[in-house]
Every structure is written in structure tokens, then in C-alpha cells.
Amino acid sequence: MNLVWKLLRQHISVPQLVGFFFANLCGMAIVLLSVQFYEDVLPVFTQGDSFMKKDYVIVSKRISTIGTFTGKSNTFTQEDIDEVKQQPFSKAVGAFQPSEYKVSAGLAMEGTGMQMSTEMFFESVPDMFVDVTSHQWTYTPGSQDVPIIIPRNYLNLYNFGFAQSHNMPKISEGLMGMIHLNILIRGTQGQQANFRGNIVGFSNRLNTILVPEKFMNWANQTYAPEIKTASSRLIVEVGNPADDRIAKFFQKKGYETEDDKLDAGKTTWFLKMTISIVMGVGLLISALSFYILMLSIYLLLQKNTVKLENLLLLGYSPSRVAAPYQLLTFGLNVLVLLLAVVLVLWIRGYYLDILTLLAPQMAHDSLTNMFLAGGALFILVSVLNVIAIRGKVISIWKHRA
């Protein structure tokens, strides 16, 4: 082999190979970086709420004036829910379950003598729609402790509105978690029960006071057994919130969606667009660099045609003659892949710091897709190289070079 290599390495153009190397490194690194960046940044938009995950749309029926007077129900029937489920864009549908009993919550501030109390309500959604890593998000029937998620707005209302004007202490999210709400439930048949509410999370987007579905089922059955619950809001998991079929369908049915949910969807969509464009550029550079490599190898084969032909006439098989060049390109590709991965990890180190500051609760450890993308690109380029070189050698065999 070394004698063959000694022959065939003649005319190898180092500058051309270096050119290919850096161009492909550039393309590969851009592609891998965009994949990794997407992987790392997407959760900021889709999971940044600590409550919602992926792309969800919350749907309700429009409340119209006529509806109010005629007493037309604005709840979703089972048929309505099934219809939404069958839509191509929906992956899963969950119904909001309202509390059918009366709830009042009180907040006692020890030492201040202040006592606040308000009538309120609970809602629940299936647990799969709640992305709370907290082990607190569970309920055992009969227990006094009820975990609650409230909209972040409520806290802001208190801190910047109420507390400010009443000279009351401001409450941080962490402190809020330590405060217990006194919850009083009055059932339809006059039963009463006290619970302790613990706020375990805040939601930016979901405007409701959320309790675990387990608690809701149990409480509705215990305190309002004769009422059949009907939900007036649905939560729909969608594949792509930018899908225009979603808007069309809801418009046709006269349903309303909560706007900011679609905003997040839009942000995600723009992120995806941007990443796609960057990735496209990376792929283009990769393709061009591949072209450089092919030109260089073709030129090399052309210059060495006589040698290759003589080797073939000596009884060397085309695959054996092609092997050194195939190994050369293969080796280059491996090197490019490794360096690109190192480069991406290095760059990732920089932006990850900022990202951790922006969204501390997220885990950034998924490199799988980047490796998959790198591997796929590597295999594609290598296979094309190998096939092209083999084809060229065969054409020399047939004197068509």
C-alpha cells in the first residue's frame, strides 16, 4: 500500500485540501451550531414559563351578548373536544376543569394583624400539560395541603399596586412559596372544609388559579357530587403554532385563543425561521466545500491518470486504487467533524453562560441532535466522496477519463 500511496500522493494539492478543510469546517460548524443553538434556546421560549411546555394554545368559546341573554352555554361538549382532537394540528387536548363549589382564600400576615380574604375559584388541567418539575405538584385525597399555581400577574398586582399604596411589605416569588393560603371550601350541600394552599409555581401565560387534577376530581366529587362538570376552556398541544390551520379552524368554529400564547408561538416560529436560514447557509457552505474537494480530487485523479491506469493494468483492482483517495477524503471528513464539534462546544460555552442567567431553571445537556446532524452530514459527504472517486477510477479503467 505504501508504494501505491507513494505514487498516488504525487500532485496532491495541499492548498486545495486546506481550502476544503476550512470551508467544510466552517459549513459544518455553522450547521452544528445552529442545531445546538436551536436545541438550547428553544426551551427559553417554550418552557420559559416553568409551567408550559412545547406549544400550547388555550381555547375558549366566545362570550357574546346574545349568548348571555339567551343563556347559551359557552362550555365545550364532548363532541367539541373530540372535533378539536381530530384536527391535524392538535397533538393532545385537555379540558380545564372548573371547581363547582365555592372557594375562598385568606392570607394572614402574622405580626401585622392584617388579614385578607377573597372569594375565588380553582381550575385544573391534566397533569401532562403541566410541566412542573416540582415533586410538590401532587395531591393525596384527604390531605390538607393543596399545591397551587397562580398567574405571575397576581403577584405583580399585589407588589406594585396593593402593597405600594398600603405600605405593606413586598413579597418575592420565593417568599410567596413559603406563605400558606387559608382555603375554605363550601360545598353545594353546605359542607365546609379548610385546606392549606401552597403556591408552588407562577405562570406567565395561564390566567387561572391551578390545582392538581387529582385534587379537583376529588373535591368536585366530595363537595359538588350532583353537578356534572363542564369545561369552558381547552388546552391544545399543537405541533407548530405557526400553522395557519389553527387560526382558520378556531375562527370558523367561533372559538377564541389567548393571544400571548400565539405570540410565543410566533417567537418560536421566528426562531425556527432564523435558525433554518442560518442552517441553510451552513449547508450551502458545506455543499460548496464539498464541491471544492471533489474538484481537487478530480484534478488529482486527472493528473495521476497515467499512474492509475498503469496500476490498473498491473492488476490492481479499481477499489484498491481508489482506496488511498477515499481514505484521504474520509480522514479529512473525520477531522472536520471532530474539529467542528469541538468548535461548537467551545462557542456554546460562551452563550450558555448568558442563557443560564436568562433561564436558570433549564437543563442544557442535550447534545444528541447535534451529534446526529454532524454524523448524518459526515456520512453523506463521505459516501458521496467515496462513490465519486470510485466512479472516476472506473471511468479511467474504461478510458473515459
Next chain:
Amino acid sequence: MKNTLPNVFLSRDDIHSEVWNNAVKFEKGRLYLVEAASGTGKSSLCSFIYGYRFDYQGIIAFDAQSTRNYSVAQWVNIRRRTLSLLWQELRLFPELTALENIQIKNKLTHYADEPKIRQWFERLGIGDKLSAKVGRMSFGQQQRVAFIRSLCQPCDFLFLDEPISHLDDENGRIMGEMIKEEAMDHQGAGVIVTSIGKHIPLNYDKSFKL
């Protein structure tokens, strides 16, 4: 070979040849001489038989099997084990030394060992040229290197296309001895030598006029 004729001769009707447009059969263990003037297609004949060129009419067959449809793998095998050809243009690698030129073939076949190769070099009077670059050698010396290379494989037939065009009579005689010993006595191969006048002094079983 039956009615074989190179495409370039198709338009000519004045072919008077004992090979072209005739049935010719080469057998193992025999020695043939193909004599011809320049331009009558000696090298073409070798290329056709060796599977290098296919621009001919008629049939070339090994053991009654036409070679036209041989696969790449079959040809590779034939060039390693069955046919050995000393090209008129030698087809050596000028950037390699004489010994490397031999080894590049011998590594495929593992036919001759190094002492044997050195002995052949000595015998042909180029023992001091083993590690000289082929590009720096005279054509006569190169011819001897290429000849040694053609011996470095098992074969049923050895084709020598004008092997002594640049050699003196003495070297021609030595080459003749080596052909007799190595190819014919040792391997039992058939040998076909082409010539444009000057030819190796051997007892040819048959001679053709191309």
C-alpha cells in the same frame, strides 16, 4: 481469435495478414513470434488480448469464452494470474526506483522473492541500478526492468511487445534464456513475442506475419 480486426482497419480492404481476419490460436507451453512492420497493429493486438482496448471487431476468446463481457474483477484476476504483458511503452513509474517498480507488482502476486529479483537484475547487467529512479535510466535499462516485472507473476501466457528494441544482442540472448527458463520451463506458459525485425534468438514454434 477469430476474424479479429481493429476498428481503424475496417475501411481497408488490402489487409494481408496471418492474424487479422483470420483464426489464430495460441497454446500454452509454446513459443510464438509475431513479426510485423510498424503500424500494422502489434501493440493493438496486445491491448485487445489484455483487455485494455475493445475497439476491434471479431472475437477474442480465452478457452472458448469471449473476453468482451468479462467483468472488472475477472480482468483484475487475469492480469494478476493468467496474462503477463511487457508493454512496448513499458509503463513503468519514473518516480519510483527500479526495485520499487518490481515490488509494486510483486506485492500483488507475491510471486518472486527479493533474492530472485536481485539475481535477475544481476543477470541482465543492471544489478547496480536497483535503487536508481527509473526516470533516470536509459530506455534499454528500463526495458530490462519492465521485463523483470513481467516475470513477477504466475501466468499462462507471456506477451512481450518488442522486448529487445533497445537492447544489444547479448542482452537479447540472456533475455531469451530467461524466458525459456522462467516462463516456459518453470511455468509452462505460452510466450508470444512481437518484433519489427530484430528478435530474440529462440526456437519459435510458430511465427505469424501481421
